[in-house]
Amino acid sequence: MAFTIQTYVFALLFLVGFLLSVWAFADAVRRPAVGFTNAEKRTKPFWVAIIAAGVFFGYLAIPPVSIFGFVIGFGLPLLFGLIAVLPGAIYLADVKPEVIRFSPRRPGPSGSSGRW
Structure with a gap:
């Protein structure tokens, strides 16, 4: 029983880490490439690949x-799961704020930047 x-607790923790990485990947793909180079945080293809x-x-x-009858996961050693979360976490904590800061702003419908 224990x-x-x-097993389910570990699966849930690793699933959360996996979803964090998916979120970071989706965000990195949608950011403009010029923001990465302007922020001096490597290049967009580097971050997307890693x-x-x-x-x-x-x-x-x-x-x-x-x-529900479906088996998910393969069960690589614990260290792989911990290392796999690092690129996404580093991107979300360090790279993303700088890329947003140095990305060109798109004007809104009335010519404003969309900020309040």
Whole structure:
């Protein structure tokens, strides 16, 4: 019984890490490339590639659990899951704010920047 609860807790934690990486990947893809170079945070293809690798290994690190008859995850060692979350977390905490700051603003419908 305890092993099953522990497996589901680990699966939930790794699923949260995986979703964090997916969120970072989706955000990095939609940001303009000029924002990355203006912020001096490497290039957009670099961040997209490294976060994509994090998403891939993050999915593989989810422990195999059966939910509604479907088995998700492959169960790579714990260290893979921890390392897989790092690129997404670094992007969201450090790179994204700077990219937003240095990205060109799009004017709104009335010519304003969309800010209040």
